[in-house]
Amino acid sequence: METQLYAAKIPCSARPIVFDESLCVGCNRCANVCQVDIFIPNPEKGKPPVVLYPGECYYCGSCVMACPKKGAIRLVHPLMNQAKFVPVKGEASYG
Amino acid sequence: MNTLYRWPYENEFGKRETVTSDVLVLGGGLAGCYAAIAAARKGLSVVLVEKGATERSGAAGSGFDHWESACTNPCSKVTAKEIAEAYIEEQDYYSNGIAHYIECREGYDRLLDMESFGGKVRDTEDEFKGAEFRDNETKLMFAYDYANRFTLRVWGSTFKPALYKELLRLGVKVCDRTEATALLTAMENGKKRGAGAVGMNVRTGKLMVFRAKSTILAMSRPARVWLFNPDLVGLCEFRPPQSIGSGHAMGYRAGIEFTMMEKSVKGEFSAAGRSFPPYGTGNNHNTWYAATMVDARGVEIPYVNRDGVELKTVSERYYPAPGQKFFLKGGVIDEAKYEYRGPETLDFQELMRRGYELPFYADLSRMPEMERKVIWGVMVGEEGKTKIPILQNYTERGFDPEKHMLQSYGTGWQSASFLGQERQLFGAAGGLMHDWDLKTNIDGIYGAGDQLYASDCCGFAAATGYYAGRKAADYAASAELAPIDEGEVEKEKQRLYAPMYVEDGMDWRELNMAISKAMQNYCGGVKCRELLKEGLDLLESYEREAVPMLSCANPHELMRTHEVLDILEVSKLILNACLLRESSSRPLCFERSDFPEMDPKEDQCFITIRQENGQVVGGRVPHGYYGDVEEEYEKRNQDYIAEHGKMYPSAKSR
Numbered sequence: 001m002e003t004q005l006y007a008a009k010i011p012c013s014a015r016p017i018v019f020d021e022s023l024c025v026g027c028n029r030c031a032n033v034c035q036v037d038i039f040i041p042n043p044e045k046g047k048p049p050v051v052l053y054p055g056e057c058y059y060c061g062s063c064v065m066a067c068p069k070k071g072a073i074r075l076v077h078p079l080m081n082q083a084k085f086v087p088v089k090g091e092a093s094y095g
Numbered sequence: 096m097n098t099l100y101r102w103p104y105e106n107e108f109g110k111r112e113t114v115t116s117d118v119l120v121l122g123g124g125l126a127g128c129y130a131a132i133a134a135a136r137k138g139l140s141v142v143l144v145e146k147g148a149t150e151r152s153g154a155a156g157s158g159f160d161h162w163e164s165a166c167t168n169p170c171s172k173v174t175a176k177e178i179a180e181a182y183i184e185e186q187d188y189y190s191n192g193i194a195h196y197i198e199c200r201e202g203y204d205r206l207l208d209m210e211s212f213g214g215k216v217r218d219t220e221d222e223f224k225g226a227e228f229r230d231n232e233t234k235l236m237f238a239y240d241y242a243n244r245f246t247l248r249v250w251g252s253t254f255k256p257a258l259y260k261e262l263l264r265l266g267v268k269v270c271d272r273t274e275a276t277a278l279l280t281a282m283e284n285g286k287k288r289g290a291g292a293v294g295m296n297v298r299t300g301k302l303m304v305f306r307a308k309s310t311i312l313a314m315s316r317p318a319r320v321w322l323f324n325p326d327l328v329g330l331c332e333f334r335p336p337q338s339i340g341s342g343h344a345m346g347y348r349a350g351i352e353f354t355m356m357e358k359s360v361k362g363e364f365s366a367a368g369r370s371f372p373p374y375g376t377g378n379n380h381n382t383w384y385a386a387t388m389v390d391a392r393g394v395e396i397p398y399v400n401r402d403g404v405e406l407k408t409v410s411e412r413y414y415p416a417p418g419q420k421f422f423l424k425g426g427v428i429d430e431a432k433y434e435y436r437g438p439e440t441l442d443f444q445e446l447m448r449r450g451y452e453l454p455f456y457a458d459l460s461r462m463p464e465m466e467r468k469v470i471w472g473v474m475v476g477e478e479g480k481t482k483i484p485i486l487q488n489y490t491e492r493g494f495d496p497e498k499h500m501l502q503s504y505g506t507g508w509q510s511a512s513f514l515g516q517e518r519q520l521f522g523a524a525g526g527l528m529h530d531w532d533l534k535t536n537i538d539g540i541y542g543a544g545d546q547l548y549a550s551d552c553c554g555f556a557a558a559t560g561y562y563a564g565r566k567a568a569d570y571a572a573s574a575e576l577a578p579i580d581e582g583e584v585e586k587e588k589q590r591l592y593a594p595m596y597v598e599d600g601m602d603w604r605e606l607n608m609a610i611s612k613a614m615q616n617y618c619g620g621v622k623c624r625e626l627l628k629e630g631l632d633l634l635e636s637y638e639r640e641a642v643p644m645l646s647c648a649n650p651h652e653l654m655r656t657h658e659v660l661d662i663l664e665v666s667k668l669i670l671n672a673c674l675l676r677e678s679s680s681r682p683l684c685f686e687r688s689d690f691p692e693m694d695p696k697e698d699q700c701f702i703t704i705r706q707e708n709g710q711v712v713g714g715r716v717p718h719g720y721y722g723d724v725e726e727e728y729e730k731r732n733q734d735y736i737a738e739h740g741k742m743y744p745s746a747k748s749r
Contacts, residue, residue, distance in 0.1 A: 012327060036335060052100070056328045058335045060156060
């Protein structure tokens with residue numbers, strides 16, 4: 001086994017985590033709280049973590065809850081999982 | 096171009112750390128945290144091992160919305176015995192009477208603990224002042240049965256961080272990012288007892304050896320056995336991807352006894368390609384109970400009580416029928432028996448007959464303001480995976496519960512339709528067999544939460560966790576450390592590290608895919624001896640031929656590889672358990688084409704399974720082996736009962 005280990009990003013069909021680089025301070029709170037451990041800290045200090053294993057995302061939102069900068073990290077469901085909603089129809093009948 | 100990143104954590108393959116404690120807790124979800132707290136409160140040294148980060152790990156990591164069977168809360172109109180026995184009867188005795196009684200009797204105490212740790216369990220801001228489901232004196236809020244008030248609405252997203260802080264405050268040594276992989280046992284006076292466990296740091300590869308006087312298994316039930324999607328792994332099952340039943344696998348390898356492992360149900364929740372994000376579609380179950388549902392034309396779908404009487408108001412959906420004392424609803428109980436059945440929308444077939452048109456929607460705009468606000472804002476918001484994925488995301492997409500209705504898919508809260516062979520361990524699934532101390536058949540090894548057979552919800556996890564913590568602490572207080580077998584540790588190390596030395600081998604996903612396909616083919620909706628045997632034969636060939644080819648590049652991938660090895664172990668456990676039950680059973684959702692008779696009297700019992708010297712050993716235990724739940728509990732918990740009034744003055748005694 002080599003002393004230096006490596007990791008390649010394992011791509012998937014979705015993009016569960018989207019960072020806003022202008023807001024992210026690279027504190028890695030999201031990476032530290034993720035129970036699935038899908039992130040690694042960015043090799044470049046101060047940059048958003050790398051989403052190494054996006055397919056393993058459990059869509060729990062803990063990373064967003066832990067983020068100190070509102071809007072720096074967003075959770076996005078795969079397109080097929082975005083449930084439909086429509087304006088209400090008919091008469092409201094309060095019980 | 097795919098960048099290759101240098102692994103950011105230290106390479107500690109080959110390094111070893113030994114950690115010694117009185118009590119060892121494996122799994123840092125709700126059950127494990129409460130177990131550790133109970134043992135630490137008794138003054139013992141405690142180590143907790145968690146594969147993720149305890150602050151948000153486990154099935155309830157991001158939250159949960161209701162706490163079932165809190166029968167001793169001051170507003171409850173039922174007793175612990177009443178509800179525990181109702182659960183047992185409702186589940187045709189394939190229910191965990193011991194654990195359910197503990198949940199009903201002590202669950203509310205755990206909520207009071209939670210409050211003292213900083214978790215939110217009541218409407219302290221008076222946001223729902225005057226609501227029908229709120230008690231104005233205690234500010235507790237109730238779900239489902241407003242007359243009997245034994246299920247609480249809680250702010251579960253505050254719970255895990257609060258528990259984590261309390262663990263640290265109590266001096267529990269928390270080993271995050273560490274997978275437990277094997278139990279260590281020793282022989283003492285001709286009897287097996289627990290000696291600790293082996294594990295691995297999932298970021299560095301360091302081998303961890305845990306020595307302890309007693310051990311608590313508090314990991315998840317198995318998952319990804321029939322359902323797998325290599326693209327969206329995280330969406331394969333309802334529970335987090337790392338919660339895959341490693342506790343079952345290591346327990347089975349060590350000779351621990353399990354029961355009800357032949358039970359599996361047709362898939363209910365899997366978001367990968369089929370269903371939608373849990374709690375993220377229009378429905379009226381569980382978190383969304385009792386939302387107003389409408390059809391495509393906007394015509395309201397009637398709710399009926401158990402006698403088929405149409406209910407006229409929203410309020411009536413939360414009360415028992417005339418002549419009924421209480422009704423049951425919740426995680427495990429969906430369509431209860433007549434005796435315990437609560438209000439429900441009209442049956443789907445009947446709706447079709449009456450001309451209701453698909454798709455259906457949940458329309459909260461038609462509900463009274465307090466009911467709307469508690470479903471969309473507290474229940475959806477505090478339930479796991481809803482605060483960000485549903486409440487925030489849908490709001491950002493423009494969803495307004497006063498102006499929009501949310502579409503329903505399929506015919507119920509599953510939000511999809513599955514095939515008979517697409518199965519899951521959902522509802523009250525199989526798990527560790529145990530006695531009144533929540534002790535397994537191996538001395539010094541206890542179980543809690545989702546690892547127990549016929550487990551239930553968060554209240555179940557917390558209550559059984561704390562209880563197991565007490566009992567394991569009592570054992571540890573009078574036991575010595577057992578010696579560990581270095582040969583066993585070395586063998587486990589070889590097993591764990593092997594895939595790191597294989598080059599250009601097989602990815603763990605390929606094996607997981609093969610196992611789930613095999614389980615669908617050989618252990619689907621209809622089973623028979625030859626089919627099950629062929630399945631075992633195939634899995635054994637995977638063990639011989641595919642496992643040695645597994646290969647990976649870093650500790651994270653190695654952790655996923657270990658998980659698939661555990662899925663393989665659990666799949667064999669399930670196939671063998673299915674072979675042991677030679678009849679069919681309705682409550683176990685178990686169909687044998689070679690033994691079609693449903694629930695013959697002689698088979699109405701718990702069938703147990705364990706391994707001894709590589710051989711499968713089956714057993715039979717009568718349903719009521721635990722005796723009268725209240726009597727047997729009180730016999731064994733006088734210490735807790737004596738302190739109860741002082742510790743939890745606002746709780747009822749039973």
